[in-house]
Amino acid sequence: MKVKTLVITGDGLNCEKETARAFSLAQSESEIIHINDLLEKPDFIQEFHILAIPGGFSFGDEVGSGQILALKLKHGFSEVLEKFIQKKKLIIGICNGFQALVKLGLLPNPFSQRVASLTYNKSREFIDKWVTLKGESETCIWTKGIKEISLPIRHGEGRIVFSSDDVYSKLKSNGQIVFQYTEDVNGSFEKVAALCDPSGLILGLMPHPEAAISQMLSPQGERVLKRGDGLLIFENAVSYVKENLL
Amino acid sequence: MENFKRLEIISKERSPIKLLAQMAKEHLGLEIEWIEPVKLYWVVGKEFSESVQNNLEEVFCDEVLENVVDTDPSIYQNIHFDFAVEVSYLPGVTDNSARAALDAFSLFPALNSSFKVASGKIYLLKGNLSNQEVETLCTELLSNPLLEKSEVYSKEKFLQNKRFKNYQFPEVKLGTKKVQVYDLNVSDEELEALSLRNTWALSLDEMKHIQSYYKKNEVQEQRKRKGLPVEPTDVEMEILAQSWSEHCKHKIFASNINYSQEKIQGFKSIEKKRVEGLFKSFIKRATSDVQEKRQLDWLISVFSDNAGIVRFDSNIDVCVKVETHNSPSALDPYGGALTGILGVNRDILGCGQGARPIANTDVFCFADGDLTRRVSKPLPRKLLHPSRVFKGVHKGVEDGGNKSGIPTVNGAIHFDDDYAGKPLVYCGTVGVLPQKLNSGADTFGKRQKAGDVIVVIGGSVGMDGIHGATFSSMELTEGAPATVVQIGDPITQKRVSDFLMEARDKELFTSLTDNGAGGISSSIGEMAELSHGARIDLSKNPLKYPGLAPFEIMISESQERMSLSVDKNKLDEFLSLCKRRGVQAAVLGEFTDTGFLDVYYKDELVASLDLAFLHDSLIPMELKAHWNGPQERSFWHEEKEVKSFNDSAQFIRESFLEILSRPNIKSKEKWVRQYDHEVQASTIIKPFMGKSSHGPNNAGVVWMAPHGGEGKRALAISCGMCPQISHIDTYVMTQYAIDEAVRNFIANGGNVEKAALVDNFCWPDPIESSKNPDGAHKLAQLVRSCEALYDTALVYGMPFVSGKDSMKNDFHGKDENSQQIKISIPPTLLITAIADIDDCEKITTSDFKEEGELIFVIGSCNYQKINASEFSRLYFKEEQEVEEVHLEKNYSLYQKINELQRKKILRSVHDISDGGVATALFESCLGNNLGAEIKINEGLNPFALLFNESSGRFLVSLKREDCDTFLQIIEGHQYLELGRIVNDSSIKINLPQSQLSLSLENLEKAWRSE
Secondary structure (H helix, E strand, C coil): CCCEEEEEEECCEECCCHHHHHHHHHHHCCEEEEEHHHHHHHHHHEEEEEEEECCEEEECCCCCCHHHHHHHHHHHHHHHHHHHHHHCEEEEEEEEEHHHHHCCEEEEEEECCCCEEEEEECCCEEEEEEEEEECCCCCCCCCCCHHHHHHHHEECCCCEEEEEHHHHHHHHHHHCEEEEEEECCCHHHHHEEECCCCCCCCCEEEECCCHCCCCCCCCCCCCCCCCCCCCHHHHHHHHHHHHHCC | CCCCEEEEEEEECCCCCHHHHHHHHHHCCCCCEEEEEEEEEEECCCCCCCHHHHHHHHHHHCCCCCEEEECCCHHHHHHHCCCCEEEEECCCCCCCHHHHHHHHHHHCCCCCCCCCCEEEEEEEEEECHHHHHHHHHHHHHHHHCCEEEEEEEEEHHHCCCCCHHCCCCCCCCCCCCCCCCCCCCCCCCHHHHHHHHHCCCCCCCHHHHHHHHCHHHHHHHHHHHCCCCCCCCCHHHHHHHHHCCCHHCHHHHHHHEEEEECHHHHHHHCCCCEEEEEEHHHHHHHHHHHHHHHHHCCEEEECCCCCEECCCCCCCEEEEEEECHHHHHCCCHHHHHHHHHHHHHHHCCCCCCCCCEEEEEEEEEEEECCCHECCCCCCCCCCCCCHHHHHHHHHHHHHHHHHCCCEEEEEEEEHHHHHHHCEEEEEEEEEEHHHCCCCCEECCCCCCCCCCEHHHHHHHCCCCCCHHHHHHCEEEEEECCHHCCCCCHHHHHHHHHHHHHHHCCCCCCEEEEEECCCHHHHHHHHHHHHHEEEEEEHHCCCCCCHHHHHHHHHHHCCCEEEEEEECCHHHHHHHHHHHHCCCCCCEEEEEECCCCEEEECCCCCEEEEEEHHHHHHCCCEEEEEEEEECCCCCCCCCCCCCCCCCCCHHHHHHHHHHCCCCCCCCEEEEEEEHCCCCCCCCEEECCCCCCCCCCCCCCEECCCCHHCCCCCCCCEEEEEHHHHHHHCCCCHHHHHHHHHHHHHHHCCCCCCCCCCEEEEECCCCCCEEECEEHHHHHHHHHHHHHHHHHHHHHHCCEEEEEEEEEECCCEECCCCCEEEEEEEEECCCEEEEEECCCCHHHHHCCCCCCCEEEEECCCCCCCCCCCCCCHHHHHCCCCCCCCCCCCHHHHHHHHHHHHHHHHCEEEEEEECCCCCCHHHHHHHHHHCEEEEEEEECCCHHHHHHHCCCCCCCCCECCHHHHHHHHHHHHCCEEEEEEEEECCCEEEECCCCEEEEEEEEHHHHHHCCCC
16 A cells, blocks of 8 residues: 555645655655645545645735635534544645644644744745754654754745743643754744644644755755755655554 | 724734835935834625624634734724824725635635625834824835825824724726727827827827728728728727737837948947848847757747747747836836736746746846935936835735745846836746647647637736736826736736646647736737637626726736637536636637627627738838947936045955945845745755855756656756946947856856847837937947847857837936936846756856865956946946957857866856956855955956956866866866965955955955945
8 A cells, every 4th residue: 555645735825746746756645636626525635644735825825824724724624634633644734834734723732722823024024045953853753863954944924923932841842843943034932943743743844845855956065866855754754654554 | 784894903912014114214214113014904794793703803813913903992002103004905906815805704604705805004103203204104105105095093093993983995986988989080180199198109100090991991881781880999999009009019129220320440330221120130030040050949939929939858848938017117116016927927827838837037127225315316206216116026026926836046136227217127937838738739839719719717807907008108207097007916826827737738728828918909819810800798707896898898907817718618617627726717709710800798899800900900110220329328317426446456455345235246135035936846056055055146047857857957047138338339238138148057057059048128219209319329229239139149059039128118207396307228138048958967056165176267358458347337437448249259168168067177157247257256255155365467457357347257166186177178268267265264365566355254244235
């Protein structure tokens, strides 16, 4: 049996192709499906082991980034997602996908009171930049073994805000703070760049690992077509599925 | 009865918008201590039950971040502000937040379709400002009165709740309009007046041409038979005006020109001649001659589709198009630029059977933001401040590219005071087509036939963008019509774009084109040529609001729309996919083979135009061109301060820093990083590279494997322009512009033997008249530019595959003393190049790699004498000579560079252009924070060496052991061993008598100065 990944698209999401390509390179079958087609048959999600909500500008970031996409997911897929999560399957939200997962309430703690959000960068400007991330989460399945990684950020609303300061320390001790920037790029609380749920199966991150699957895509170093660091994140997910779900 | 609800969404944390405060200070001289936004929505509906209330909060408010204020404004009590400024859209203006909110409403049963939404914005302002100053802020910075209205509240007034009780939804109310008929049997003066009054931009000759056509017996007979009045209807006049506008028809490039010139020593002499069409004689001929001479087999479709198509490899074709959106950007920089980039994206979507956009390019020309401080004269009335134009345009292109998921991979920003009247906004897009569809059909070309259904998809039409095509064919005046300004909607277009790719692969349509200038009058008018006729019913076109006259529906340029032809048998499937993808579609009629474009409104025939008359009857204009030789530049103002030159060694330091801080040379990183340049995960040469990620590069390079190309192949995209020397000679200017574009891709490994070019001419009005006394000179400049374009393309062996022109870039207005003032742009030619890279592992970048490696300058230049350059313009009043371009020599050098790249001998390559060797050297140091030690030998002028700008030169670095091979390969070409790379953050310059060291830190500070 093969590992199967579903990548959602539509309504202004725009990184579906490179996200699907990254999963394919990590040896998963990946299928891109329009969210409206999925709404007609929500249970189809259960055919997959991994659900990816890629980056983009769903609904043009109007009203609030990821906000309307989150509402659409909530209204169409609440039960299906709950079942998906109960089956210990994997979910990743990248950039706009991360914003949607947070606003949907799946991150950092699914099915409980929301404690986090993502909002305007401190500069109030969009920024495209490669950043170095440090990780020490023992919890997150996706980032196993990654202590440091360089990935690009490309967002205008990537600043993580918590509803109170103790949220951060709780998440930190739970291993739910997955990555932190090594510099202050957007004013995020404690430079947080990525969060996971307590099980480590749901990951949300602002940086784009799918844009770092080849050394060729890095702004520095030699121009060679060898594997890039971002690929590891997708491979970790695929290994987990192979070991636990197949 | 309708009720409404006003919702103010206020952030829980206090966070200012620093950029607005900075802009207020910069161009209005107003000190704002604090400014922060509050989101604002109005919802109109019949009943606001509790569930509706809850749903609204869920839609509009993020509970972690925000609070909702909907009745009681007391929350504002504890916030420090002096004024609140409320900005909302005028009726009919695109409101993207409201559109998105309605998408959200559709998820809630309680928020049924009877609810309407409008959005706005509130700014809370703190500062010691008078009411008058706050008003100024409103109109000059916080809103654009062409699109928005604003209201100012004092804090005291804002704490009251009156505003929650009264509201008027912004709705366009139009009376019913009937089709009019124009009597053209009037005097010449009246014909001209008629054209002006209706913004037709038709000349007297063209009006008379229409007049005599409608007088013909057979035409009148035919019209009577069809039940039409013998005189033209407004729908017909408008279709003709749009289709014949300079913007759509490119009449100047098609005209007959009698060229003559003075003989001037040192400048290309062109014999007296009659040019029968610049486009035909130079641009198109360049392509066909290059194709024949080089036996090119990779030109698939040039100058016939929405974009030029070339064969890239055995899997895919690449198409490219560059557009300008100057006039709309002058009036509303944000909306103008946004619709510019979305418009050129649609050209790519409408190319062949529909191409996928994979990269954008953006080139802007502005006056610099310092202008008003620097010169003795205030800006002419009604002109927007150049930094507002810059920031608005930049934001528009940012939103257009980023929200569409298309990376902006290359571009430039050029500053000159003569762009103060009209900014230039060039937007380009590169797309990819698979060569075949599933059925085996080719993807280039159109396949529509009579009987195919005409479908328009995307947005609805409104008054926005009416007369855009004709307006942009006229000079800009104070009284420009507001309807030409509009805001784009990237998400509606993204849905259209995703849909088109899916529908193309399922082969659900037979052809398509973009609705741009002239709206459906142009798109369907042009498509009708393929099947020889079309019949449409305008009443079927979805409207934003009722009351549009038939001609308005016909020519509205409302955005995000495409016209398609669909085979009858596929129509159901096509429409059903539209519905599932949330794309609005309307069937307007069908293509016919009657030879006529027949337009109905319901059952009434409102226009019937013979396609032969519409498309092929115009007689070319007869124009005069005379070149007077190089001209002194005369500006519309005077500089307050002129810098002076001295030739001491110390002055090298001073001028190096000064040059790096010039608007045309200083860092654009802050702006470029706001564009997503790597979405789609295939940009392998980014704007900035190296360990520091600050080293500027020359071209953008896109790896094509993710787009269906062969494994290691890549595409380099670059640009070049040199308007700063246009006044001297546009012949040389054109050689420089082409050479710069070519150098830029060569530097990153583009193949000089497989490259294609795109031309975009932006010119001041080149037609002589009493209002435009030097028109013949400007036209001669255009002829010389086209001559050079042909000559250069032939030597470089590069075909032009697409191009566009914009011909009336002049501003007519009044200065502070109510005196007439005219500001014309310098003649500006943008060259965009695309070049093949067969092995992306052989790409070179601009950043120095390692300490001890050698630095060379290759390519020819006279280092004895300072030439025309940024340096000379800064320090010398008198014009210096522009150095000659040696095309053959350059081409041979570029082949050698490609050879060195294939052999991996070059460790870094950087183009030398604006700011000369000094700038290139500094930029190469930056990428990996390495320094350089260079030597300037006796007998060379150090200023010429550091700052001269000639064509065909590169700064390269290489390993010491490769030096011999390097010198062997470039034998016969001028070179200079400049020095070596050092592991020390400085540039050391060894002169015959002295030494000097400049720290990279100081240089970088100057380069990044605001």
